[in-house]
Amino acid sequence: MKAIIRNLTAGAALVGAMTAGITAASADTLKVAAISGYFSQGFGIAIVDGLKKAEKDFDVEVKIVDTGNRALDYEEQFNNIAKDGEYDLVFVMGWELVDALQKSNAAYPDQKFIFIDGILESETMTYIDFVEEEGSYLVGALTGQLTEKGVEGFNSGSQVGFIGGRDIPVIRNFLMGYEQGVDEQSEGVSVSSVFSGTFDDPAKGSELAMTLYGQGVDVIYQAAGPTGEGVLQAAKVADKYAVGVDIDQCPTAPGHILASMLKRADVAVYDVIKGEVDGSAPVKPGPVSYGVAAGGIEVKVCDEVKDKIPAEVMTKLEEVRAGIADGSISVTLNQ
């Protein structure tokens, strides 16, 4: 038995060596790995899009590793990626991976890890940090204006809604930006907010949304992952409006999604790779902010509802966007 295993492993090594010979491209090729359990969902898909675009435009080789959902596996998966120092950059997305990531970062200090969508304690990693409060401010400006002006479909009350997933700092950032946008860009409109406590329960999202709509709220901004899907569906059922998040969610319930607040993970990932490839911005430790100015955050008004929005509101929205981009409007987090 031992001999069999030895032979098999020898065979494996041989095959491994052969394929290494075949796939090893020129030394200049940048090898990039991305690891997450969410590549089949909205934000993860955006990351993959960015990687694919970079692969097409530059001399880059991309490896995508799905972690699945078993915490027992994470550490081994990070070590498998980092052990040979084969990859120049490793993108990581997902908070559940943080523990394993930090261990791997300590064990392989030379490996460049780029954590997407958040900042951790370690000072040796790179962080892509989306300024979600800026986008949320824009959403607040849009919904606040529509409600203040009593545009058809937004005239049954003076409140706009917000449904968050779990009550965690990043979702608080969404809410604070949103509230600030509503306060500063409209008169007499207030935010009615609620946290569902979970990111994985569309039914609950739907239920909460129906309650808010029942209270005279016409539009709900949701930052709740799959729970938010339920909010979008409820908008259709109640014949009201909802605002999508992270990715373009307009097609989820066409005509009932007002806009989507996009966190352009594809732009961010592409930019980071571009900076590394052409040397204009080599990856270095610390946070990199992607806000409205950098194109990492934008609000896309859905095509289906564009003609219902008065031109003055659209103009105002563009003014606010420009204001955030040039710094004349600053969105603050009063934590």
Next chain:
Amino acid sequence: MSADTTPTPVRSSWRMPNWLESILGQLIALGIAIIGGAILIILVGEDPILVFTTLLRGAFGNSERIAGSLLQATPIIIAGVAACIALRGGLFNIGVEGQLYMGGFAAAFVGFQFALPTGLHMLVALAAAVVAGGLWILIPAFFRARFGTNEVVSTILSNYVAILLTSYFTIDVFKRPGGWSETDPVATTAYLPQLFEFSRLNFGLFIGLALAIGFHLFLTRTSRGYDMNTMGANMKFAEYGGIAVKRNILVILLCSGAVGGLAGGVETLGVHHRFMEGFAPGFGFDGVIAALLANGSPIGVIFTALFFGALRAGSLLMEVETNASREVITVFQAIIILCVSAQILLRRRRDSSQGERRWKF
């Protein structure tokens, strides 16, 4: 006169011994799975030989990887023994998953909440896991013993409650401030000792092996074990034969649940050193499957669990080094399960047609 000498019709009297037949069956299943897996891999445009050799290398390539396989196998062995205990008593505990979550949480709770001396702390935390697992099956077990409620349904349902309840504890009650949904870390005094410097493999493996061997000895060497086997073979006959079936049902299910809880405790204290949401998804079900494939034999469970563990560990390297997704392994496992369960069914039908009416567990 001549009637005495009439030759009986010639029938082959040799039958494969059961254990040989069982192993042969497993090998056939493995063969079919390899072929099925290879077809799948070719369909995604990857080289099956490369994938399978990478799989083997990932599972056994060096001492670190072998330790990784054993690490993966540990919870499956313990959860498998939990399922075996119920199976051999003629019962089903499909709630191992839930007991594992409860046990895992209970161990973590004792681990971060109390300060006790090294060693004792670990034992108390493991005991808490055992108690939590036992408590978690108490209601299904009581209803099964007292009213004959179908324990399959009630144990399955208890899984959801356990998973959501521990999520609630982790997210809302004991959440570590700032950070992902996880509890405070367990104090180092409660850690299960690690076996090697280079792997997270821990003492839990020996707990699993001891449980499996201990349960095997119990079944084969004690009169209570004989009672249990009788119940497993035919519950009605056991009752007729004077075995206190109702009481035994309760005890057997409680033991099964307690071991299920222990599986979670070992995972918490040996590997994660905290409890987090999505702590060990599917481990309990893996245990049930390992027990079914082993035909309810605790010694067999050791081997099926090692096999599953090796597959899992190997698949992690496979995912990184080849273009085949880790999910190939899920398909691979499913094919094996299909083949083996088909064989169990066929064998049972054949046995009953030969007058042997026994429940093969």
